[in-house]
Amino acid sequence: MFRFVLALILLPAVLHAGAWPRGEGSGFISVSQGFTFADDDRSRIGPMAAYAEFGLTPRLTFGTKLDHFDRAGEAFVFLRRHLSRPDAAWQLALQLDLGQTETDIDMAVSAFGVGGHLGRGLTTPWGPGWIEAEIRRNSRIDGGFARTNLDLTVGITPREHTHVIVQGRLYSDGTDESFELAPSYVRPFIGPSQVRIGVAGQTSGDAPLRLELGSWLAF
Numbered sequence: 001m002f003r004f005v006l007a008l009i010l011l012p013a014v015l016h017a018g019a020w021p022r023g024e025g026s027g028f029i030s031v032s033q034g035f036t037f038a039d040d041d042r043s044r045i046g047p048m049a050a051y052a053e054f055g056l057t058p059r060l061t062f063g064t065k066l067d068h069f070d071r072a073g074e075a076f077v078f079l080r081r082h083l084s085r086p087d088a089a090w091q092l093a094l095q096l097d098l099g100q101t102e103t104d105i106d107m108a109v110s111a112f113g114v115g116g117h118l119g120r121g122l123t124t125p126w127g128p129g130w131i132e133a134e135i136r137r138n139s140r141i142d143g144g145f146a147r148t149n150l151d152l153t154v155g156i157t158p159r160e161h162t163h164v165i166v167q168g169r170l171y172s173d174g175t176d177e178s179f180e181l182a183p184s185y186v187r188p189f190i191g192p193s194q195v196r197i198g199v200a201g202q203t204s205g206d207a208p209l210r211l212e213l214g215s216w217l218a219f
Helices: 003-009
Strands: 027-036 043-054 061-071 072-082 092-102 108-122 126-141 147-157 162-172 176-190 194-202 211-216
Touching: 061 126, 072 108, 092 126, 108 147
Parallel strands: none
Antiparallel strands: 027 043, 027 211, 043 061, 061 072, 072 092, 092 108, 108 126, 126 147, 147 162, 162 176, 176 194, 194 211
16 A cells, blocks of 8 residues: 555656756746545545756756655655756756655655656657656665656647646556556646646556646746
8 A cells, every 4th residue: 555655646747847957047836636536435635746946057956846645745855967968859867866755654764866867859740849758766764665766758839838748657666566647738827837637547457547637837
């Protein structure tokens, strides 16, 4: 159950800068809420997530991410270093996370993580797009738990500030694995903000379907 909960709370903000530099003085904030539906008592509100990042320099991005589901959660700060030239076709970045994780059976425990981002822009008949792969390895400092996440995102921008996104999310803790598909649609909301609506579901097993709602603001 604990591993299933952790897989649920890892909702990425798919339009964060990722492999691309955020830009000095620029920022991004997102909040998201999940709604899990099932025929039994597994229907519930959650997971919930918040994410923020800010460009410290042309190549350094600092951020924080908070996730919570049921009685489990995590909070991390991170520093991302962008390695590619701004005009390179392929963009590469490395990331270091530091924070805490908490479950319904454990108190908060310090944790750290390392990750990498690789992406490039695309040209499609429906508008410009992008593809990005992100891999993360998070471990508790006490050695009690470690997990690996691999996310593959493909997005298209048919109109300005409007995006169609499909994401594949692979999760593994060395014992259990899961893979889910998460299509979503993003459109302008109020002022400079955007709203996202999507669904996520595992391709195998009996995990219930999840509705995802989010709001983003870039500044």
